[in-house]
Amino acid sequence: MRFCFAQLFPAVLLLASCAGNPQGVLLPLTGGVVVEGASTVDMLVATTREAMEDPSFLYSGERGPDLSLIDMQISIPPASARKVGEVQWPKRLPPNPAKEFATLQAEPLNVSESRVWLKEHLGPSRHVLVFVHGFNNRFEDSVFRFAQIVHDSGAQVAPILFTWPSRASVFDYNYDKESTNYSRDALEELLKAVANSKDVSEVTVMAHSMGTWLAVESLRQMTIRDGRIAPKIKNVILASPDIDIDVFRKQWQQFGDQKPKFTVFVSADDKALAISRLISGNRGRLGAVNPAEEPYKTEFERAGIDVVDLTKIDGADYLNHSKFAQSPQVVQLLGQRLINGQTMTDSRLGVGESIGAVAVGATQIVGHTASAAISIPIAVVDPETRRNLPGQFEAATSATSATLGAALPD
Template sequence: MRGAWRVAVVLFLSVALAACGGKKGFMVPVAETAAVPGTSTVEMLVATTRTPSGDPNTLFSGERSARPYLTEIAVSIPPASRRKVGSVQWPKTSPPDPSRDFAVLRVKQLPSIESGENWLRMHNRNGHVMVFVHGFNNRYEDAVFRFAQIVHDSKADVTPILFTWPSRARVFDYNYDKESTNYSRTGLERLLHVLQNNKDVTDITILAHSMGTWLAMESLRQMSIRDGRVAPKIENVVLASPDIDIDVFARQWSELGGKKPNFTIFVSQDDKALALSRFISGDIQRLGQVNPADEPYRAQFEKAGITVVDLTKVKSGDRLAHGKFAESPQIVQLIGERLVNGQTLTDSDVTLGEGITAVVAGTAGGIGRVAATTVATPIDLLTLTPQQERLGGGPDSGLIFDQADEPASPPR
């Protein structure tokens, strides 16, 4: 009976997860003259480790490529009167109707890194760059349209760069997707190095979601081990609904070195996608599901200088409660207006309106709360103590964000 119950739970959640992926296709550009009054355009650079699909409707498949690709894409956003902030309005017909649908206006493959750097120069926004790394069960077009929505709704004054990794966008290919993030670590690291070395870039914010947070952390960890530090232009790292084993995150954090970016984590205890991930991953707590008001998490997040925003009480149209960071108007604006511009959530001069102030002050139960604050001098290392490692770690073993017991080994 216990086995049958487990199978039933997995099947139920899998059906729900299947609804997360977007529609297939719609990457063929509509005529730019088809844009209607009131629409907005988001232009982004897309780097990918996916294999070209050979189909202009999809551009790239979910299979892995031995070489990276760069693409310039422009996306049209419907007028404000025709859409709800936080939503991606998928086309119902082909070609899309820009007056009511998200629509691609332009696609241009770039032949080299130099072409990408020229694009960066032409789209420079005071040197601010945001790199978005999507999560599990995403097609190429899912990631493009979601990032366009985030950039538009957050009003972030940034140069948007999407890093999309090979996801087959099938629920039962969870393990394939996870291995694809490992496959893509060096690709993301190289992209971040290019941005670090670009004279037009002054600061970089990484926004990663779900399984993409694993890829982001692994790339930063690899960079730190290889170079002795995380690239200094990477000032902010935002992990939204991170699908990371809490013990593994502790180890990743410890290997980022002494000088770390500002970290902000969005969590939600009602995240059903992470509940399934925990179920199939040895019943170890996922970082994106912790209650940051509980000990030892609260004290240790504070000591580490990690800001955690609890979105459990935020309501969204997502049945899985896994995409609140992008669907909540207050949160997406918080990302755009504060985090991207290098401000922490705990500044005393919060003037972004009553909703955002309530988030920061922790007084808006319907919006969310900051349960851990950024401290002036974060500790250098975060990991389990030797005794806790012998006990197996985990959320009930007294996880300590403290001194590492062994140094990181250089790559071989």
């Protein structure tokens, strides 16, 4: 595939302007505001960002000397006032909790207090979700987005956000990338502390975009130090991973034999990853591969990695880079299956049933071919499904290749 900067330049401008939401939204509402129908997401936030004196911002995009911990409560407006997959940003301050996201609490914690928080917020499943955001995120961006994911997915988990120093500018791509490297030790320590807690039964790590590099590198470091990834880390979800494909192969090899279950969300129309590829010497990104093509098809199958192709799912923004969080079907599927420890390719389900929540949105628009383009990558990497549906597999794989081939630029 050839990339032309002139074609990507509008996307660069959009990236540069996508942080145009109101700023300074994190000052907690006063007076104990209660809105009928509103929901509250209580999360533990761990950050390597530099603290700010202004309580409306809390943390900047610069690098802090130590890992900071904070208990944050975010109010989500009633269902009648919002669409699933969207963050309703305040139009003015203070926010209106009847229509907009609002901060209810932002309380710094020490390590001992964070252990108490974790114990108190574990549900019956004792399952923890650790989320790592991506490139070009302010502190408040990551907090509100994670609150939206937790709420809309309906996942019964104790939510922990790991947010690293991002200057929230497309022109600071290299600074952000080095900030992920700066934060590797801190994320590794956080994951080990959570996994070593006697109160926790299972940990899912979910990362997006450049945050997937940080997550995978931290797990690789854990393997090098301890000889394996902590056994309680059962599930790793990489959404739109901004990782060089060749580098990921090497990272994967270093994980050894005892690996968590990996699920990768890819999309061939991800414009942010197209820009990343251009910046990175025209090296392919893991989140933009076509899993029906070789060598990826065989490699994913042999590795046991589940791949979910979101190419035919409509994105909520021009970049098509956050479909996993913005698509109502996908974010609810995350909560129903992936975050709760099940895979997309559970052998008890057929292809259509396992991916049905995703496929329905596209098939209503463009018909049967889109359904094949979404569901068959699951069959490609799931040996059980391939054995059960050999004829359908071959036919749909051809349809998928033709559909994606016609959609991709040369």
